Each structure stands twice: as C-alpha cells, then as structure tokens.
Amino acid sequence: MTELRDRQPAGDAIGPAAPALEVRMAIYKMMVQMRDFEKRAYDLFLQGLVKGTSHLGLGQEAVAAGFAAAMLPSDYTFATYRGHNHTLARGAPMAAVMAELMGRRAGLMAGKGGSMHLTSVEHRMMGSYAIVGAHLTIANGAAWSSKLRRAGEVAVCFFGDGTTNIGAFHEALNLAAVWKLPVVFVCENNRWMEYTPISSVTAVGHPAADRARAYGLDPVLVDGNDADQTYGAARVAIERARSGGGPALIEAETYRHGGHSRADPGKYRPDEEVEAWLARDPIPRYRTRLLGVGVDEAVLVRIEEEAQTAVDAAAREAEASPPPDLSLVEADLWADGGSSWRR
Amino acid sequence: MTELRDRQPAGDAIGPAAPALEVRMAIYKMMVQMRDFEKRAYDLFLQGLVKGTSHLGLGQEAVAAGFAAAMLPSDYTFATYRGHNHTLARGAPMAAVMAELMGRRAGLMAGKGGSMHLTSVEHRMMGSYAIVGAHLTIANGAAWSSKLRRAGEVAVCFFGDGTTNIGAFHEALNLAAVWKLPVVFVCENNRWMEYTPISSVTAVGHPAADRARAYGLDPVLVDGNDADQTYGAARVAIERARSGGGPALIEAETYRHGGHSRADPGKYRPDEEVEAWLARDPIPRYRTRLLGVGVDEAVLVRIEEEAQTAVDAAAREAEASPPPDLSLVEADLWADGGSSWRR
C-alpha cells in the first residue's frame, strides 16, 4: 500500500507548486459546495426522496475541483455514475442536479437519466456513464473531433481504479496514444471497486500509473486529496494535450468517505484505513493551507455559509418540482421527437 | 523496427541453449510437415476445393513446433483462425484437418467448424477461435480449472500482434496474473494485423513484451523463427507455470510468408521486408543448424520425403470424403443432439 504521507509536488510532473490565490479560493468554494450538496443528497436518499441509487464522491472532491479549475470552458468532461461532483464542478446548477436525483421535471435531464447519467452539454459535461469503461473510448472521440476540427478543446475523463481492469480501458488508452489525442485520463484510485479492494484483483500496485508505459505514456501519480496537486497535474497534462502533445494518464490517490452507493455504510473496509483517510480529508486540509497562506477565516466561513444556503435552496427547489410529464416516456428517442419505430 | 539479426538465446530467460537431438529432429519433422500441408492447402484453395477462407502460418512454423515440442500431452492448446500448424503440432491427423478445410464428412469437425475453428479435444487442441482476443480469456479458464483440479496441466495460448490491442487481451492477462494461473500467452508478432502494419496502430514497439510489466510479468522476447529459441522459452515458461509460478507472456518475432488469408498475395508489404524475412525462413535455417551439428542429410531428406507422401495421402483421403450428411445441420447444438428449441 502506498504511504499516506503528504506528497510534495514533484517538479514539472505536476506543475507549478502553488496555484494563484483566486484559483485556490475557487477550488475551496467548489469543494465545499460539492461536499454540502452530496451530504444533502445522502439525507434525501435516506428519506426516500432520492430514488434508485446514488454514488457519492464524498472525500474525492479535490480531484473534481482541481481538474475543473484547470479546464477551459470549452473543454469536455466525461465522468462515471460517481459524477455529481464533476457535474457541479463544470457549473451545472445544483437545483437541476438535485432534481434529477429526485426524478423531477426540473431535473437536468427531466428525470430521464437519473443520478448515474448526469449530463449538461451546455457546461461541456458530456455525460456520466454507468457501464464501467465505455466512456474512456467516448472521451477519445471528443478529443479526436477536437483535433480534426482544430478546436483546441481537451477531453478530460474521470474513472475509478476498478475500471483499469476492463477491456475498454486498454483499447481507449492505446488508441489515444497512437492518434496522439488531446485527452487526459484521470484514474481516481479510491482503493475499492464496489466492495472488493482493488489490490486483490489487480496485477500491479498502481492500477493506472503502473500501466502508463504499456501505452507509451509517462506514469503520473498524484495525491488526489490535495487540490493543489490535482490542479497542478491537470494544468500540465491539459496544456500538453492542447498543444498537440497527446494524451496523459494520471492516477490520483484518494478515498471515498462513504460506501459505494445508496445506503452502503462501507463496513467492509478496515477501520484504520478509513480513519487514516478521514484524517486526510481534502477539505479541512485545504482550509488549513489557505489559512496558512494568510486567507482570512471569515472569508472561508462566508464561503461555507453560502454553500449551505445554496444547497438548501437547491433542495427546496428540487423538492418543489413536480414529477416529469408522462409524455416524456416516448419522447427524445430520436431527433424527430417520437419513439415511433414504424412509419 | 527490431533488427533482423539472429538472436542468441539469452541465458535463463529462454532456457537451455540447445534442445536434445531427438527433440530437434521432432521439431524439424513437424515444421516440414506443416509447411507441406499448408502449401497444399493453399493449392487446394486456389483450385476451389478448400472453401471459404484459410489463414496460413507459412513462415511461422518455428513457433508452433517449438512450443508443441515443449508441451506435455495433457497440456492445452488454444489458437486462432491461423491455427493449422498448432492443430497439426498437437498430433491431429492431417487428413482430418484437410478434410475440414474442404468441408467434408471426414473433417475434424465433420465440416461444421471450418478452417478457422479447428479443434481436437482428443489432442488437447481446445479450439481455434476466429474472434480476435476471446480465446485468451478461455485459455485462462482451462488453466484455472487445472489449478483447482490440481491437475498440473498448462494452457498455452497463441495469438497475433494485432490481438494485443483488443480489450480481451488486457482482461485475460490481468486475471491470469492475479490468479497466478498456469497459462502461457504466446504472441506471434508477424508485424501485420490483416493489411495494416502493427507499428501504425500500437502505442509501443513490442506489442506484447512492452506490456508485460502492466501485468506484473517479465518481458520475454524471442526470435520466433528459431525453433530452438521458441522451444527454450516454452520450456521455461511452461515449467514455471506448471510448478505454480503463474503465467508468462512471450513475444515471438516472426513473419508470415504469404498474405493474411485466402488468395491475398500480401502485396502491401515492402519488398525488402518480405525478402529479409524470407531469408530467415525457420525451416532452411533449422536444417542448416542440424547439418551443422552433424545430422546426416539423408535423414533430413527422408523426413522431407515422408512429409510429402503424408500430405499427398492426406489430401487424397480428404478429397475422397463425401460432403457431410445434411442431418448435421441440426445436430450437436446441445448434448441431447437436436437443435430443438421447443419441447
């Protein structure tokens, strides 16, 4: 197991050591909002208001926030079912995301997708994908299109450690490398697939980093609970991709605070492991760092209070939304609106 | 591109330098038989007697022969549509193989499988598979079963360079490593997928060897046109697998003399490349080596004549066989014989 020490940014590989203050403030705000949003989503799940399933990224906020802060508005995000944070990070409105989790008309996709498929093309959040692995190949497609269109857009694709063992991962990485695509693959290694430790089912210690060379790529391993590191690594990889340098594969070591999904308490994980990682919670850690560089605590408290207020408002708005119109069942299968398979 | 020099067996990694003379003689005989068999199959294809398609291993005989010579009768072979050689190498009768290519009743599978699916369970030739990649996962299964049954059988699985870019390759290698299965994966790198050079679609120079570390395995690269090297590498890997040391991934550099399939003349390949590889033809090369260690040429000539005679006889026998009984169309879908999907 990798040691749980704070890693130092190791020079070039993860970029400039300290992001500018306004970036750091934006990252902090984003992380706090995500945290509050997901805690609320969990409460609403337990109350039966969020339906079906829900996969929280609690504890993994520094990945979503660090990367989003390094992306241009025109860059693309591809995420998994564990995609609330990535969706919010690109600017999708909280209320619409919450309403989607609740299956309401005001949902981001009017309830048609649900929590595992959050998509907001307007924010270049190109989808959350619930079949492990597929979206790595799709992110390639967006990057390929950007390249052919000379658009300068970069695709950033997030996935878990468990995803590195499925075939699509391999196909996607190889094609990205061969075609030198502007795509950045980000493995959020939270050490567990669903209830199985990744180390018990993977031939190498670092499921992504130890495989980079198989695609002619340099291994990049970052502390995924340190938003400065994720931001730094993102900057380097995204800029290189944008300027024609091809893809990157980044492994960000992190941990989910809760269970895999729904009400799973995650009890299968050793207590010490959970405790060690809770002690490295990216949010208090970042807060301490900001205070350390002289940020006024009152400013942080204001951010925290505003986040609560925003989440309260979003939850209220979502709850007030009615269920989707039943006509939607047969809508949007095709561009002509209907689901008509016959003429 | 890798240099075309004769590689020297590099110590342990590819085992004892020189196989025993009787092994070498067996290998030579096998290679000559394969060569003659496939040349005849090609003629029969051009005459319209071999139907559908056919993928020759002309030029790649040293892989099939070297590995087969190192296997125990109880070990399993898994091969691709380019599987004539591997099937013959395990001892399947030439006439039955030829009849299968011709769609005759006397065929190895009575014509039901065809050239791409040669199977002879009796000879532990567990199948030729025509969808790229799948059989790597199936070979794992045989190895897993051997391990659970404490049977000491090793599965040897052959595939091409192009196969290393499909998802199933990745899944199979990882699982084999994690479960420490007694399976040996042999990549016959003949530099071309169908009509596309492997180097143009692969992120690394050695499609298999450069990826071994991604599965925690040591890279093994051998001259696939030198039967002593393939035999040596096979011995080491198979014995390690048999004794619980887990899987191996071996890349054997080789070349197909002809086209990909059917009547393809392979004209897309640079002349110099073809010439250089023809000059390294494994069979004359081995012949020279045998003469060099004192084998009487008359013995070799006898082997060569016997091979011709055997192929003639096999072709005659196959041609004399009638088409399969039409009742076979609906037979053997299930154990109870019928294809009856209804009661």
Added chain:
Amino acid sequence: MGGRGVVVAEMTYRDAVARGIAQEMDRDPSVVFLGEDVGAAGGVFKATVGLLDRFGPERVSDTPISEQAILGAAMGAAMTGLRPIAEIMFSDFFAVCWDLVANEIAKTRYMTHGQVALPLVIRTANGGGVRFGAQHSQSVENWAMAVPGLKVVAPSTPRDVVGLLAAAVRDPDPVIFFEQKSLYPTKGDVPDGEIVDTLGTAAVRRHGKDATIVALAAMVPRALEAADVLAGDGVEVTVIDLRSLVPLDVATVAASVVETGHLVTVEENPRLCGWGAEVASIVAEERLFDLDGPIVRVTTPHVPLPAADALEDAALPSVARIVDGVRRSLL
C-alpha cells in the same frame, strides 16, 4: 406444495439464489462460482451471502471488473471438467461480454461437432422497476433467446429459483439464468430438501377459459393481478408462466390457445423482437385457425427505461395495460 410431511419455509427470491447455488455446490465438487463482489461481499444484491464462508475462496472467487475474463474463465473451466456458475452483475453488462456469450459459449459445441461440452450457468440480474436508469434496468432475455446454442431461463418464484437453478447447473449445456431484480425482495414457499426442476416446462399459474396470458418473471405476478381484475368483470384468463424461453414450452401455450382462442403476451422487453414476438409468431403459424381475436403484445414501449419513478412506472407493463391488452384480444 407442503403437505405430506414436506417442510416448507417462506423465503425471498434473493435468498433462494444462495440456497440454490449451495445445494448444487454441496452435491457436486466440480461446481464453482465466480463474479464481481460475489464472495466476500455476498453480491451487490446480497443474493450470494454465505457462499464464500461455506465453500472457501477456491470455489467462490471474487474477480476484477472484467466480464470477458469472467466468462472466458467459466468457458475454459467448463470445457476441462468443472461446472462453473458465473455472475454477470446486471444483465445490461452482457453487452461488454456478449462475444463470449454469443460467439464462443453458444457456438462451441456445434462448431466442434460435439467435441466440446460447456456445462455452465451464467446468472444475471435482469429488468427494471428499481429506478436504476437505462443502463441498469434492461430486460435482455430476448438477446439470449436470439442466439442459437443458449438455454434461457427466468424464474418468477423463489421455489423456481432453486429448482431451475439446479436444473441449469446439472444441464450439460450453457444456460443463461435471468433473475429479475424487482423480484429479489418477494417471498414464496420453498420446500425443504433438494429441489430440481426441468428446463423447458411452463407452469399454468391460473386457469381460465376466456383468454391466455403468457408472461415471464416479474410479469407473472403482474399478470395474475390483472387476472384478478378481469375476473371481477367476469373474464377468466389462463396465466402461463413460461419459466424458460429456450427450450420453449410451445405445447402448453398452444393447448391453452386452443382452449381460449385468445392470446396476450406480457413482456418487460421493449417492443421490437421481444420474446413475445416469437411466441406470437409461433401461434400465428401453428394455431392461426384456433384464434378468435388478435394476438396482443403488452411490452415496454420501444424506448430505454427512464430513471424517474413516475416515468419508469409509466413505461413498464402495468396491471392496467395488461387488462386493456386482454380486452383488445377479446374484440
């Protein structure tokens, strides 16, 4: 059931899965079980709890997220002396390993002229109704039915889970075993002791002479509810639980149609090429002159399943739509 000394216990469909697997693993040491999170975690649906403890890590194996590798392992093991049960967590994930199912496992006995036998079972959680959205809710038993060489089973009761699973494990050929995930919490009586059923036999769950409803898995209880509603209006329907799509019990369906003259199929599949189409086409070919009304198919519309509860409920065949379907068949 019950009666004459047979001890009967109420059990969930979920628990019946572990019971069925355990029955067969106890009986036959060559039965092994593998899949994602199936061992230590007892499965994401908790349907395989206790098996790892009971049979140990050699016979109950947790795998990486590698569905092709899972099914390849099962196939290779089946051809060399084991009888594997593989789990594909959600039937939607067949799409990532369909090659193994459709091209390899289904075709190998045939292509090898009977040389290779593949006694294996692939269990999977099928179907909607749990608000999981389009990629975790599909009913794809028709995908399997369309591929020659596969047997296809889908129980609707806890007892049938045990009996049909046992039959599947003992079958010399590959069986795709669809557990309907909306049924996992449902309960039913299961007799004590060994239960072994027969593949390819439908069960008549209710008898009536006015129309025949043919249903499968979660649609069986729903069809029975519809039958109650119809009975209130004096329409008595037969409800046939197919239990197995391949082999298909055409005789039972045909006999009922001869009696009632009216046929309604109820599928969770989206409309096009669902199994109901096959049943309808068989009856239209073999029993056309016994029909006194149109063959009506009640299906999910030809759309992916939406996630929101309101939308999903509107998409899946409801009791009201089944009732309506029967009425249309009676016109």
Added chain:
Amino acid sequence: MGGRGVVVAEMTYRDAVARGIAQEMDRDPSVVFLGEDVGAAGGVFKATVGLLDRFGPERVSDTPISEQAILGAAMGAAMTGLRPIAEIMFSDFFAVCWDLVANEIAKTRYMTHGQVALPLVIRTANGGGVRFGAQHSQSVENWAMAVPGLKVVAPSTPRDVVGLLAAAVRDPDPVIFFEQKSLYPTKGDVPDGEIVDTLGTAAVRRHGKDATIVALAAMVPRALEAADVLAGDGVEVTVIDLRSLVPLDVATVAASVVETGHLVTVEENPRLCGWGAEVASIVAEERLFDLDGPIVRVTTPHVPLPAADALEDAALPSVARIVDGVRRSLL
C-alpha cells in the same frame, strides 16, 4: 430507372459502398470514416477502395483491432460536431463492442433528454453464404432491431446501398447499416449523380395477389426467384423488400396482407426472435382478420451457421424452402 436523360451504370453492391461514402464525404466535410483496414487496404471486402487517397488520412482512419475504441471514437466525435461512419468489419464483431452500440449509442439521446445528438453510421458486413463458419456469418440485424434508439437498415441492391447510406449519414440519429456480404459481388443499375433515399420505406419488388413475401437483403433476390417458381404454378406473390427494420414500414406490409390474405417472412436470422417474428406479431395483432392462412416464417434453423458448403446451403433459406413456405401459408 434510367430514362429521361438520367445516366445509369451497372455497378456492384461492393462498389456502391465506396460510392455512397464518397458522395457524402464530398458533400459534408464533417463526415469522417474509420475502421480496421478500411483505408490503405480499402477494406477486407474491398468496399472502401480509393477513399483514403481521395479524402486523406485525417478523414479516413485505419484503426487498431479495438472495436470498442472505434465505436467510442465515433460516438464522441458525433456528439461534438462530426458525422462519423464507422466500420465493424463483420457484424459478428458487434459482440465485442455491443456495449457501445446498445448501452451507449442507442440510449444517449434519450437519457440526456435530447441534449446529445449522435449522427453516426455503423456499417458492417452481415450474413452467411460464403463458407466463413459460425463466427463470421451471422445475420444479426435482429440484435440491433431489439435495441431501442437504433435505426436499422439493410439494402438489397447497389442503388439502395448508395441511397440508403446517404440517408443514414444525413440522419440525425445513429443508424446501423447492414451490408449483406453475399451480395457484395452482385450487380445492379445505379443512376448517376446524387442519390438520397428515405429511411423506413419498403419497396414492393414484385406484385401479386395470392400471397405476400416479406424479405430483406440477400433474401430479396431469393424471394424473387421463389416468386418466379410459384408463378410457374400460377401462384402470384408480392415480394416486399423491407430495406429498413427500424423505422419499419408497417403500412406497406399491412396493405399487402389486406390484399393477399397470406404472409410469409424470409429471414437469414436463426429462428428465435428474428425480425420476422416481429413482423408476424404485428400482423397477428393488427390484421388478424385479414389473414386467410397461417403466417409462415422461413428462417435459418435455430443453429449457428456451419462452415461446409453443403451444410451452409442446407441451413440458409433456399428458394425451395421459400416456395414451400408460401404453399404452407396458402393452406
């Protein structure tokens, strides 16, 4: 065709593919084409010869053997401004990338409430008759038909290859385009100039009042041969070439059945859940009282295709079996 100044040339079905792709790539710079061996080699069926030279390596891309990566690239490109045409060399290989087809491409517009459009085409060589054995000969158009969100097209003539391919490329939604590989060497007249057809319209290839044969792709010429045989015995049949399974031209089929009272479907699919089942079930639901005889399905038996020529010929629907099917429908 021809007439009034339209220049018509005879062309193979094979060459029509490259012509159709070129027509669309010429017209629209956002159309790109990718697949295995499609560029430098011109495709394993030589159906895409010349495109690389004409449009260059940015728009015509050779890929690794990575079908999931191919379709993922097509999908991601389609959602960001391109209109890709992807080739899956043999339709059997859909099994290795079915996730992209069935779970991703088919469902995304729906799941995203219309936010994501996927104007893409997947071309593939489908079907048997060329002695390639069970893993390279399947007719799997029914697999695609069963998945909501896909349009499914299968031309039977060179002209339709061009016109329907153009329609598919211009369609705002994903289209699976099945080229029947046994038809590649067949010839037909193709008019000069741009050809654009309409998806979802069947073509009546022959008109007769005694029975209706519904066929697709390679089964169309075979059905026409059967029609000739039957005509020799005084039985006049209508032969409908469906051309597209989704959307499905139910109106044309239904109108013909109303006229003839007899329906025979001819599929290359193995029996269970082939598209003929869907057509039969629609007619049995909507036009039952117009039928004067059983709906007969002529299909490949429910087996994988054997490789030997004698066996393969016996397995595929033959002219004789079609004739026999029509006779049974007339009973």
